[in-house]
Amino acid sequence: MSTDLNSPRSRIAIIGGGIIGLSIGxxxxxxxxxxxxxxxxxxxxxxxxxxxxxxxxxxxAEPGEQTLVPLCVASREMWPAFAQELxxxxxxxxxxxxxxxxxxxxTRDDVETLRSNYDYQRSLGLEMEWLTGAAAKEREPFxxxxxxxxxxxxxxxxxxxxxxxxxxxxALEKAGGRIHEGVTVTGLEMAGSRVTGVRLxxxxxxxxxxxxxxxxxxxxxPGLPVPPPVRxxxxxxxxxxxxxxxxxxxxxxWGPKCYLVPRADGTxxxxxxxxxxxxxxQMTAGGVLALLEATWRTLPGVEELPIKEMWHxxxxxxxxxxxxxxxxxxxxxxxxxxxxxxxxxxxTPITADAVAAxxxxxxxxxxxxxxxxxxxxxxxxx
Amino acid sequence: xxxxxxxxIAGKSFGSRLFLGSAGYPNQQVFLDSLAASGAEILTVSxxxxxxxxxxxxxLDLVAGKVWLLPNTAGCATVKDAxxxxxxxxxxxxxxxxxxxxxxxxxxxYPDVEQLLRAxxxxxxxxxxxxxxxxxxxxVCRRLxxxxxxxxxxxxAPIGTGLGIxxxxxxxxxxxxxxxPVVLDAGIGTASDAALAMELGCDAVLLNTAVSxxxxxxxxxxxxxxxxxxxxxxxxxxxxxxxxxAEASSPELGLIGT
Numbered sequence: 001m002s003t004d005l006n007s008p009r010s011r012i013a014i015i016g017g018g019i020i021g022l023s024i025g026x027x028x029x030x031x032x033x034x035x036x037x038x039x040x041x042x043x044x045x046x047x048x049x050x051x052x053x054x055x056x057x058x059x060x061a062e063p064g065e066q067t068l069v070p071l072c073v074a075s076r077e078m079w080p081a082f083a084q085e086l087x088x089x090x091x092x093x094x095x096x097x098x099x100x101x102x103x104x105x106x107t108r109d110d111v112e113t114l115r116s117n118y119d120y121q122r123s124l125g126l127e128m129e130w131l132t133g134a135a136a137k138e139r140e141p142f143x144x145x146x147x148x149x150x151x152x153x154x155x156x157x158x159x160x161x162x163x164x165x166x167x168x169x170x171a172l173e174k175a176g177g178r179i180h181e182g183v184t185v186t187g188l189e190m191a192g193s194r195v196t197g198v199r200l201x202x203x204x205x206x207x208x209x210x211x212x213x214x215x216x217x218x219x220x221x222p223g224l225p226v227p228p229p230v231r232x233x234x235x236x237x238x239x240x241x242x243x244x245x246x247x248x249x250x251x252x253x254w255g256p257k258c259y260l261v262p263r264a265d266g267t268x269x270x271x272x273x274x275x276x277x278x279x280x281x282q283m284t285a286g287g288v289l290a291l292l293e294a295t296w297r298t299l300p301g302v303e304e305l306p307i308k309e310m311w312h313x314x315x316x317x318x319x320x321x322x323x324x325x326x327x328x329x330x331x332x333x334x335x336x337x338x339x340x341x342x343x344x345x346x347x348t349p350i351t352a353d354a355v356a357a358x359x360x361x362x363x364x365x366x367x368x369x370x371x372x373x374x375x376x377x378x379x380x381x382x
Numbered sequence: 383x384x385x386x387x388x389x390x391i392a393g394k395s396f397g398s399r400l401f402l403g404s405a406g407y408p409n410q411q412v413f414l415d416s417l418a419a420s421g422a423e424i425l426t427v428s429x430x431x432x433x434x435x436x437x438x439x440x441x442l443d444l445v446a447g448k449v450w451l452l453p454n455t456a457g458c459a460t461v462k463d464a465x466x467x468x469x470x471x472x473x474x475x476x477x478x479x480x481x482x483x484x485x486x487x488x489x490x491x492y493p494d495v496e497q498l499l500r501a502x503x504x505x506x507x508x509x510x511x512x513x514x515x516x517x518x519x520x521x522v523c524r525r526l527x528x529x530x531x532x533x534x535x536x537x538x539a540p541i542g543t544g545l546g547i548x549x550x551x552x553x554x555x556x557x558x559x560x561x562x563p564v565v566l567d568a569g570i571g572t573a574s575d576a577a578l579a580m581e582l583g584c585d586a587v588l589l590n591t592a593v594s595x596x597x598x599x600x601x602x603x604x605x606x607x608x609x610x611x612x613x614x615x616x617x618x619x620x621x622x623x624x625x626x627x628a629e630a631s632s633p634e635l636g637l638i639g640t
Contacts, residue, residue: 062408063408063412063596063597063598063599064407064411064412064599065408065409116597120597219437219438219439227438229439230439231433231437231438231439231440232437275431276431276432276433277433277435278433278434278435278437278440279437280435317410317439318409319409319410319411319414319439319444320409320410320411320412321408321409321410321411
């Protein structure tokens with residue numbers, strides 16, 4: 001790849017220091033481009049921190065996502081090599097775990113829903129196995145004894161998103177990228193329809209190409225002729241502390257109305273509400289009650305565990321729940337990498353590679369062709 | 383057909399007799415496409431779950447000006463709760479229409495009739511156009527109409543069950559005696575359930591889960607539209623009497639050879 005720092009496309013400004021901006025920056029810096037990343041707060045502290053890090057391409061597949069599922073599967077399959085490369089580049093662990101994921105049903109109604117989802121997911125060619133309640137409890141003995149059935153998805157694993165963000169920060173800096181924290185991009189500097197830099201209050205940072213990776217805040221960048229249709233989708237979460245020597249779970253487990261993600265250090269992450277509440281940044285009694293009640297129903301042994309942390313985050317929700325990857329409409333030189341909704345961690349490897357390739361060579365990866373910003377123009381509203 | 387046969391509620395006319403709920407779709411685009419396919423003109427939205435921040439990509443922003451909004455008080459359990467939620471909706475969504483839901487318990491999601499009557503009475507006196515979600519009890523429906531509700535919305539089956547209309551006798555009785563429009567609400571599982579509701583004499587059908595949780599929500603929305611229209615036409619046309627013994631549709635006498 002090009003390493004010519006005098007090439008007209010070599011100075012890159014990235015808006016947003018979440019896992020998406022960091023990983024794209026890392027790839028571009030590795031290719032020898034001059035990368036400056038602007039984060040108004042601290043890198044990796046918004047959705048990238050709030051996420052659970054599930055690599056759940058199969059069990060999260062929902063009707064209407066037939067186009068998105070292959071992208072998620074492709075990125076999931078890229079994670080092991082991506083994790084290995086990232087750990088080697090940063091010298092830091094990222095906590096990739098590949099025990100698979102279980103979805104459990106407790107009541108007859110749960111079983112019906114599980115069966116319907118299982119049939120749909122299998123029809124997409126996803127690898128899944130139906131388990132009896134007894135077989136599920138053999139794999140996870142602390143599950144509610146009433147567990148009636150489960151689905152096992154062998155290839156859906158997890159990564160520790162907080163560790164991965166921290167590693168990406170180091171990898172980006174080691175590759176020569178510069179991270180500017182506490183710096184807010186206030187607009188785009190333009191020459192005609194071409195972007196020539198980013199405005200930082202009263203001064204301008206010149207750039208040949210700009211990446212907008214500001215997650216749920218992407219629409220708020222002033223001066224976009226076509227703001228991307230991304231909105232905040234609030235999620236409340238919490239974590240409990242298990243004994244790392246005797247964890248209650250080994251797999252990621254989805255129960256009715258909750259998911260449970262066990263980390264190597266004994267943390268059990270519990271998520272998540274899905275709320276259309278704008279940027280409302282409060283934990284609520286109802287949100288925490290719903291999470292704890294669903295967790296307790298799935299895994300009764302949690303009753304004695306200490307609560308470690310409670311937090312919320314904003315998924316960058318796109319209208320069709322799929323990311324927006326491609327050149328912005330109406331602004332030459334502006335790349336969009338946003339709208340990853342609940343799949344940001346999962347889609348990091350493919351986003352980083354495909355977006356970097358588009359910026360370095362102009363090549364559009366077949367696998368992301370369906371996710372350009374053009375699909376929303378004109379809006380297909382009712 | 384629909385243009386000559388409008389649905390009238392509280393002096394307002396609608397071309398479609400299908401009300402759609404806005405919750406639980408896989409994503410916003412599937413919801414928008416389902417809404418278009420359903421032909422629904424009335425959309426019910428949970429006040430407590432809607433994003434009222436006006437950020438620009440919320441559901442309310444996307445449907446603005448395209449549908450008649452019917453805010454609902456989903457999640458409310460007391461009269462006070464429901465009245466405050468209705469007032470918030472009037473403020474934020476600029477409508478005095480309210481679908482009044484007062485849920486008695488989480489297991490059945492059955493309406494709490496005693497609270498419902500009190501809240502309906504209070505909201506009507508406060509100037510609201512009230513459409514209460516209620517049990518399929520003719521007496522309750524009559525009492526709700528008596529306090530001034532603009533329509534009644536008896537359930538076909540518990541919310542989200544998709545069990546269809548469990549007591550068609552009661553629904554037909556309510557339709558026959560009601561002085562206000564009857565909107566079958568909750569329990570619809572598939573298009574024939576919606577058609578049956580219309581054949582029993584309902585003025586409209588409200589549904590949500592049957593579409594939003596279908597494997598192909600957009601196609602199911604179109605099916606519901608056809609079901610409602612078919613059922614309505616059948617109702618207006620008049621069904622034949624049911625007989626116990628066969629009767630050939632072609633004449634059997636006077637044929638050659640007999």
